[in-house]
Amino acid sequence: SKIVMWFRKDLRLDDNTAFSHLLKQSKETDEVMCIFQLNPSQFIKKSYNHDAFFLSVQTFYKELRKRQIPLHFLYGDPEENFTALKETFDDWDAVYFNKDERGFGRVRDQKLADFFEQHQIQIHAYQDSHLHGVEEITKPTGESYKVFTPYYKQWQLRSKRPYKKQQVIERIFPEIGHPLFDEGKKQFNEIIKQIKLPFDYECGETVAEDYLKKFITNGLHEYQSKRDYPLADQTSKLSRFLRTGELSIRKVWHAIQAEPESTGRQTFISELCWRDFYNMIYFNHPKQKDQEIKEQYRELQWHYDEQLFEKWREGKTGYPIVDAGMRQLNQTGWMHNRLRMIVASFLTKDLMIDWRMGERYFQEKLIDYDSASNIGGWQWAASTGTDAVPYFRIFNPTTQGEKFDPTGAFIRMYLPELNDLPNEYIHCPSKMSKKVQESLGFYLGDHYPKPMVDHQKIRPEILAFFKNS
Numbered sequence: 001s002k003i004v005m006w007f008r009k010d011l012r013l014d015d016n017t018a019f020s021h022l023l024k025q026s027k028e029t030d031e032v033m034c035i036f037q038l039n040p041s042q043f044i045k046k047s048y049n050h051d052a053f054f055l056s057v058q059t060f061y062k063e064l065r066k067r068q069i070p071l072h073f074l075y076g077d078p079e080e081n082f083t084a085l086k087e088t089f090d091d092w093d094a095v096y097f098n099k100d101e102r103g104f105g106r107v108r109d110q111k112l113a114d115f116f117e118q119h120q121i122q123i124h125a126y127q128d129s130h131l132h133g134v135e136e137i138t139k140p141t142g143e144s145y146k147v148f149t150p151y152y153k154q155w156q157l158r159s160k161r162p163y164k165k166q167q168v169i170e171r172i173f174p175e176i177g178h179p180l181f182d183e184g185k186k187q188f189n190e191i192i193k194q195i196k197l198p199f200d201y202e203c204g205e206t207v208a209e210d211y212l213k214k215f216i217t218n219g220l221h222e223y224q225s226k227r228d229y230p231l232a233d234q235t236s237k238l239s240r241f242l243r244t245g246e247l248s249i250r251k252v253w254h255a256i257q258a259e260p261e262s263t264g265r266q267t268f269i270s271e272l273c274w275r276d277f278y279n280m281i282y283f284n285h286p287k288q289k290d291q292e293i294k295e296q297y298r299e300l301q302w303h304y305d306e307q308l309f310e311k312w313r314e315g316k317t318g319y320p321i322v323d324a325g326m327r328q329l330n331q332t333g334w335m336h337n338r339l340r341m342i343v344a345s346f347l348t349k350d351l352m353i354d355w356r357m358g359e360r361y362f363q364e365k366l367i368d369y370d371s372a373s374n375i376g377g378w379q380w381a382a383s384t385g386t387d388a389v390p391y392f393r394i395f396n397p398t399t400q401g402e403k404f405d406p407t408g409a410f411i412r413m414y415l416p417e418l419n420d421l422p423n424e425y426i427h428c429p430s431k432m433s434k435k436v437q438e439s440l441g442f443y444l445g446d447h448y449p450k451p452m453v454d455h456q457k458i459r460p461e462i463l464a465f466f467k468n469s
Ligand code: FAD
Pocket: 227, 235, 236, 237, 238, 239, 240, 242, 243, 271, 272, 274, 275, 278, 335, 336, 337, 338, 340, 341, 344, 362, 366, 368, 369, 370, 371, 373, 374, 375, 376, 377, 378, 381
């Protein structure tokens, strides 16, 4: 009979839970169809995240080919695709995949579960993407956690599944002919042809492993003291490989466990827990992409000023650390965590612009876009999420810059127009008197924007905005 291995956000052979089960459970005589389904309703136009993901798929396709494993593409509505496939191959009786536990993928999987059942196709679905699945860690009463710290305590106590290195694959994977696959490949090639990322995007399992090794050698033990400084660039940059599944989360976990204890190691582990935490929160709040988790903030009168939003997007707010963060995002498809917090706070507090607009902009631009972590991060910054920053703790963009980029060297990297500004003005160019501006030949408003809002004065307005909700 025929068996489908449906690859999604698990673009690797190493420690791939569904795929290793398939190899173990299927018979020599079974024909395995490895599939990648392209669903146009998931495509986001002009999106770094979308384009980068497909480059990872392409690399995976090539890697599989080298090992004589053909990856077949399907294009269209998943249910229609699978219906057509079943009509041709009525001996298809099992499907293996790593499940999506939240968001779009979860809804799709639920819909398809009915389809597979109706057609007597056995489902073999596994939790693969996280150290703990969405329902694994609950309070003793069975309720889900809402606050990170008690969740983290439980999470630490639970043992993690082993990492299983992929052994040599000895079986034969036939290339299966079908017009649907021809169409799928054609569409995939079209997608790839149109990709023009303005930055280098390295991908694949080997690259991911190199990033992990490099981080463990150079960054892990100093992670605690350096992770908040964008210039130090000491974080792991593993997020994009975890997002595409090019790296097994269990591989990361066990590699870190093998290291000696240090504060850096401990803090890094807690970050991996945040990833699981937000995944669990999204599962329990399936509407959270559109709706505030905290009920009392669902009626907030967010602002929708397109011009202000555009200035934020382009990194022209007049607050150097905010602008440097946004330009890092626009130029590289990635932004340092500290800056994500600063720019998200600026949009939602200083401008009082709807956090959903920021969340969607990040979705377009981030090569590590992960719905649960992104929505979690945005609702945290907007104070509307569970265990979020309280609304009265408002990031001051100037002091954040002074603290986390003290010499302004990171700002200068992304804002070359500020290159020659003396250090005393780098975080607050508007402090310069007319005389200073003249002496430097640098005029605020011409060479760099004036601050779009006065952070000092806006505080009472923000407090009233939340209090009156
Ligand atoms: P490291 O500091 O090396 O952390 C290691 C890993 O831990 C990361 O790769 C990530 O998987 C996980 N992690 C770290 N911090 C967090 C966190 N706060 N929440 C959840 N997981 C975390 N992360 C994403 O992966 N995708 C997103 O779309 C995303 N959007 C965000 C939006 C906002 C507004 C904020 C404040 C944070 C967002 N984060 C997101 C979390 C965090 O910024 C990134 O995971 C981190 O910057 C990725 O870089 P790194 O791999 O070098 O992280």
